[in-house]
Amino acid sequence: MPIRVSVNELSALLKRCFEGLGYRSGDYADAATACIWMETHALNGLALLMDSWQSLVDGAALSPTIRTTTGANIAVDANRVSLLVCGQSLAELAISKLQDGGLNRIDVYACRNRIAIVPGIAAIAQRGYSALAHWRCKNFQYYAVASAGNAMPRIAKFTLTEPKQRAAETLHLICSRAAAEIESALRSLNDMERRVTPIVEPVSMLESFNNSIEHGLQVDNDIWMRLNSAADAVLVKATEQSRRGAGA
Amino acid sequence: MNKLAEAVLPLRTADRVMNLERLGSLHPFRLSFMRTLVRNIMQQQWRITHRRFDLDAEGYGTAIYEIETPNELFSFVVFAHFIDDSLRSDRVIADEWDMTVTLCEGQVDDEHLSMLRANVPLQEQGRIDSRSIVLSRANKSVRNFEYVVGELAAGRQPALANIAKVGYLYRTTAAYGSGKFGMATWQKVAQNHPDLARPFAAEMLSCYLIRQFSLEQADHIARHRAPTTAVVMATEIKRYFGIGNATGLGMAPYLTNHPLLVSRWIEVRETALARVVANGENGADYHRELGRLLHRAQQHLLEIDTDNTQQQQCNTKTADELGRIASSLARQPAESWKTLIDSVANTYTMETQEVLNSLLMEMYPELIDDLEKDMSLVEDYQLDPQQTLTDAIKVIEDRYSWALAIDFDLAASQETFWYRSEEKMEPRLGVRGIDPGCEKSIDIALAFNIRRCYEQLVAEQKDAPQRSIAEFALVHPQHRSVLRRIQTMSATFYGDIQANLVDAEVQPMHLLRCKLSFFGVSKFDPKSRLWVRNTMFQGAPLTSDIGAEFKDDWYFPIMPSASSANDGANAD
Numbered sequence: 001m002p003i004r005v006s007v008n009e010l011s012a013l014l015k016r017c018f019e020g021l022g023y024r025s026g027d028y029a030d031a032a033t034a035c036i037w038m039e040t041h042a043l044n045g046l047a048l049l050m051d052s053w054q055s056l057v058d059g060a061a062l063s064p065t066i067r068t069t070t071g072a073n074i075a076v077d078a079n080r081v082s083l084l085v086c087g088q089s090l091a092e093l094a095i096s097k098l099q100d101g102g103l104n105r106i107d108v109y110a111c112r113n114r115i116a117i118v119p120g121i122a123a124i125a126q127r128g129y130s131a132l133a134h135w136r137c138k139n140f141q142y143y144a145v146a147s148a149g150n151a152m153p154r155i156a157k158f159t160l161t162e163p164k165q166r167a168a169e170t171l172h173l174i175c176s177r178a179a180a181e182i183e184s185a186l187r188s189l190n191d192m193e194r195r196v197t198p199i200v201e202p203v204s205m206l207e208s209f210n211n212s213i214e215h216g217l218q219v220d221n222d223i224w225m226r227l228n229s230a231a232d233a234v235l236v237k238a239t240e241q242s243r244r245g246a247g248a
Numbered sequence: 249m250n251k252l253a254e255a256v257l258p259l260r261t262a263d264r265v266m267n268l269e270r271l272g273s274l275h276p277f278r279l280s281f282m283r284t285l286v287r288n289i290m291q292q293q294w295r296i297t298h299r300r301f302d303l304d305a306e307g308y309g310t311a312i313y314e315i316e317t318p319n320e321l322f323s324f325v326v327f328a329h330f331i332d333d334s335l336r337s338d339r340v341i342a343d344e345w346d347m348t349v350t351l352c353e354g355q356v357d358d359e360h361l362s363m364l365r366a367n368v369p370l371q372e373q374g375r376i377d378s379r380s381i382v383l384s385r386a387n388k389s390v391r392n393f394e395y396v397v398g399e400l401a402a403g404r405q406p407a408l409a410n411i412a413k414v415g416y417l418y419r420t421t422a423a424y425g426s427g428k429f430g431m432a433t434w435q436k437v438a439q440n441h442p443d444l445a446r447p448f449a450a451e452m453l454s455c456y457l458i459r460q461f462s463l464e465q466a467d468h469i470a471r472h473r474a475p476t477t478a479v480v481m482a483t484e485i486k487r488y489f490g491i492g493n494a495t496g497l498g499m500a501p502y503l504t505n506h507p508l509l510v511s512r513w514i515e516v517r518e519t520a521l522a523r524v525v526a527n528g529e530n531g532a533d534y535h536r537e538l539g540r541l542l543h544r545a546q547q548h549l550l551e552i553d554t555d556n557t558q559q560q561q562c563n564t565k566t567a568d569e570l571g572r573i574a575s576s577l578a579r580q581p582a583e584s585w586k587t588l589i590d591s592v593a594n595t596y597t598m599e600t601q602e603v604l605n606s607l608l609m610e611m612y613p614e615l616i617d618d619l620e621k622d623m624s625l626v627e628d629y630q631l632d633p634q635q636t637l638t639d640a641i642k643v644i645e646d647r648y649s650w651a652l653a654i655d656f657d658l659a660a661s662q663e664t665f666w667y668r669s670e671e672k673m674e675p676r677l678g679v680r681g682i683d684p685g686c687e688k689s690i691d692i693a694l695a696f697n698i699r700r701c702y703e704q705l706v707a708e709q710k711d712a713p714q715r716s717i718a719e720f721a722l723v724h725p726q727h728r729s730v731l732r733r734i735q736t737m738s739a740t741f742y743g744d745i746q747a748n749l750v751d752a753e754v755q756p757m758h759l760l761r762c763k764l765s766f767f768g769v770s771k772f773d774p775k776s777r778l779w780v781r782n783t784m785f786q787g788a789p790l791t792s793d794i795g796a797e798f799k800d801d802w803y804f805p806i807m808p809s810a811s812s813a814n815d816g817a818n819a820d
Contacts, residue, residue: 026725213433242676
């Protein structure tokens with residue numbers, strides 16, 4: 001039985017939920033923001049959260065580390081942190097190295113939930129930069145791309161003829177002030193002009209977002225209960241003494 | 249706000265204004281949310297009518313008010329219940345109330361009403377949908393309600409002295425908005441409902457309508473109790489009734505979690521004051537008007553009935569000081585409002601200073617009323633990823649020296665912790681080392697978080713002064729939120745509230761008072777340092793006043809004269 005909740009309500013619950021799982025303040029706020037962004041933009045943020053539940057429970061204390069920085073290129077070891085948690089930080093890192101021209105490239109290793117980079121890509125575009133994220137999974141090359149000022153990224157995949165096993169858990173993020181540079185990078189990625197299948201159309205993302213604001217979101221009751229159960233970990237047992245702490 | 253135009257105004261400094269005690273001394277002013285709402289209702293002549301008023305002889309049942317604004321229609325749905333006296337509580341953890349209400353968009357049909365009837369009385373335990381904007385409840389002030397109904401039924405008007413003591417028939421204990429329990433999210437309200445697209449406008453409208461219902465319910469019960477002798481309440485007495493409110497710690501985290509919004513509210517208030525100081529005429533007419541207002545505020549404060557000795561002393565002292573200012577001005581007019589404000593700042597308490605500021609602003613609607621539209625903003629806390637560690641350290645030293653000055657090695661500096669109780673997630677205070685739950689404390693210790701972040705920045709800056717904040721925040725997620733806040737707030741004029749909220753001596757009451765002053769409430773009656781009773785809309789026009797000439801002068805309400813109070817009895 002689904003339950004209808006508002007965007008604000010789910011957002012607040014997700015923050016408490018990640019906090020209840022042991023995430024630190026910067027992480028739980030970012031993870032909740034990424035999850036709600038995906039859920040309101042037809043990218044099934046809650047399903048991703050449920051699918052990754054155990055690894056998220058286990059990974060609360062982990063943080064990415066920077067392996068190397070060479071000019072505008074940075075290699076990050078995500079240490080198996082989900083991009084739900086660190087996607088926003090990676091987006092900020094991508095912007096940080098931008099100079100007046102050229103590309104900034106971040107190679108992220110050992111990361112989970114790579115589709116969760118999409119809210120970060122959207123955030124980069126909202127700040128007036130353009131970005132491309134791409135990663136490989138099984139036989140497919142996935143990418144998410146957004147131009148400066150365009151709030152809805154394009155997310156798509158195409159079939160690889162020679163899949164590379166080593167690409168698992170790796171993601172590449174490219175950022176630029178110039179949209180043309182990013183479009184050029186995208187063309188290089190698909191230099192064989194293989195047939196592209198959208199994961200979700202930008203127009204559907206926008207429609208989903210507007211609908212979420214207008215009517216709220218439908219959440220499966222089991223998921224709702226699970227989130228609330230995790231969120232309850234931040235609450236303190238009530239006693240007569242604690243009631244005095246509220247002025248009673 | 250037009251930053252360029254306002255830049256030359258002599259705004260008071262952040263160090264002076266954002267001090268917690270100062271914020272706790274603020275009083276309502278022209279741009280407080282209740283004032284703005286009532287101005288809009290009266291000036292735009294909203295139509296507020298009964299669509300349904302199905303109450304039994306005891307006043308229990310259902311009422312629906314329809315509110316037609318120039319832009320749209322809202323419905324205010326009231327369920328009036330019987331509850332046992334023993335279950336009536338001001339605490340948020342109560343689960344039965346005399347009245348439960350919701351404010352909805354559009355018209356409510358039978359199917360919608362059935363859903364609301366099944367859920368609104370449950371409050372936090374129910375689920376409603378995005379057609380609802382506010383969910384609230386209120387309890388009778390039993391002694392007052394029964395007294396008033398008894399007097400009306402006996403053909404008498406209630407005594408003004410009694411109303412001066414308790415100026416309401418009902419007290420609200422919560423008004424939920426912002427998408428809780430399935431309701432419309434704030435973004436929807438802001439986009440779709442221009443009449444409610446200001447901070448707390450929908451919540452204030454709901455409280456105004458609770459007051460309206462409480463007055464009509466009292467008349468209704470009296471009429472049914474004694475059909476041959478009952479009189480309706482005199483209009484002037486109705487106006488002197490407000491709606492009570494009990495506010496606790498729940499309000500405090502809101503202020504600390506929305507620093508951009510709070511900073512904006514303060515900036516608007518201070519801009520209004522600066523405009524008055526810079527451009528307000530101060531001739532004889534204005535001195536006469538200020539004298540009248542000072543005496544009115546003085547009387548208002550002296551009419552407040554509170555058991556809280558400290559508040560009583562504060563009211564008496566403030567009233568005395570306001571009288572001294574009035575006398576002084578009568579003898580010798582102020583050279584300018586600036587000289588008056590400076591002189592009062594050097595002589596009198598913060599309470600008196602801030603009452604005077606509210607009164608000065610009251611006299612110049614033409615200078616300040618346009619600022620009411622600036623009370624809203626979209627809150628966006630962004631990390632500036634390119635900032636270097638060196639620059640970040642400088643920002644903290646420049647803008648948060650007040651936080652760095654706190655000695656956190658002293659146990660008292662971290663003695664208090666805030667947490668959420670399992671009882672309706674109510675915020676509560678605990679004492680570190682004594683109360684359980686410290687490990688689950690709410691992240692409210694801004695000053696401490698800044699100190700920790702600063703120390704880490706300084707440690708890393710030695711080796712990498714040009715390292716970016718983005719790199720720092722990636723590997724130190726525990727500092728990411730506070731860095732976003734520091735960077736965002738340092739771009740504002742007033743910045744954060746300057747207080748250590750985990751200090752042993754923290755006074756949450758100041759936070760509550762600050763927010764309540766922006767709401768526009770009066771008659772503060774603290775029940776401890778953690779919660780306060782107060783009165784909303786006392787003196788405000790009634791729905792029956794809509795369309796009549798409107799004098800926007802109901803602030804600092806005082807007891808009406810006995811003769812005016814009896815005028816209009818039976819006229820409703």
